[in-house]
Amino acid sequence: MSKPMFEKIALVGIGLIGSSLARVICREGLAGHISIATRSPETLKRTQELKLGDHYTTDANEAVRGADLVIVSVPVGACGAAAEEIAPALKKGVILTDVGSTKASVIAQMQPLVPEGVHFIPGHPLAGTEKSGPDAGFAELFENRRCILTPLEGTDPAALEKLSEFWRRCGSNIDTMDPQRHHMTLAIVSHLPHIISYNMIRTADDLETVTKCKVIKYSASGFRDFTRLAASDPTMWRDVCLHNRDAILEMLARFSEDLASLQRAIRWGEGDKLFDLFTRTRAIRRSIIEAGQDVDVPDFGRQALRNLHLMQE
Secondary structure, eight states, X not given: OOOOSEEEEEEEOOSHHHHHHHHHHHHHTOEEEEEEEOSOHHHHHHHHHTTOOSEEESOHHHHHTTOSEEXXXXXXXXXXXXXXXXXXXXXXXXXXXXXXXOOHHHHHHHGGGOOTTOXXXXXXXXXXXXXXXXXXXXXGGGTTOEEEEOOOTTOOHHHHHHHXXXXXXXXXXXXXXXXXXXXXXXXXXXXXXXXXXHHHXXXXXXXXXXXXXOTGGGOOHXXXXXXXXXXXXXXXXXHHHHHSHHHHHHHHHHHHHHHHHHHHHHHXXXXXXXXXXXXXHHHHHHHHHHTTSSOSSTTTTHHHHHHHHHHHO
């Protein structure tokens, strides 16, 4: 058996991303020891029942002692508190990273607390489902997905390469970019779709109230698939909206302008404009599949991955 990449990996937070990491780290033999910290005793108990690690604690400071890689997997609004708790226990030379979908905010919260000699490299795996908690994770979550790293000025190249290789072994393809570009990119490809999905559910619920008709009861596949995102973790998405506010507002403004244009085309019966729009967007959707970011099945491939995970248990 080959030597693990890291003698000890500490996972601070054990939701969907953290528990998926625990599973793939174990499967690929990436760590000699996995230490898991979560604030909730109930979640910790379930994590132990699932045998996701070697050491379990509600004390993040305890979990990171002696770790060679520390991955903070908490809502972005809690990253500062997590960094403050673990900072005194981080050993010199450790790689510290996160998985948050906002980066400038995470950097502002964590960087001032990072001790000298610690390699802080912010990160964001572009992988997830609408599920949360330790039971939701599966080792295949990161396969053929992007992981964006936003290294700070002066980042040690060897540490960056080691973290990149870690994510590659988890199945991810690596991109690097500056935090501001990350914010604008994620605002359109991730944050805005979730916000629209949440709002679509609210609109349908309001319509039920006004019309006294069971609108949601008759949800067709379009409504069902589109609103899947609205089942995502409320705490995480509250924090995303608060910590990537400017970029999200910019994308909402652009979306509103395009929606107004679509509304005019429908109002004035401009069939050619509608056909051209739907043809162009259909081609873009196909390009997403061709790029390996999704599969051409009704459930987006999530159930196939989940079934594979269940077969392996």
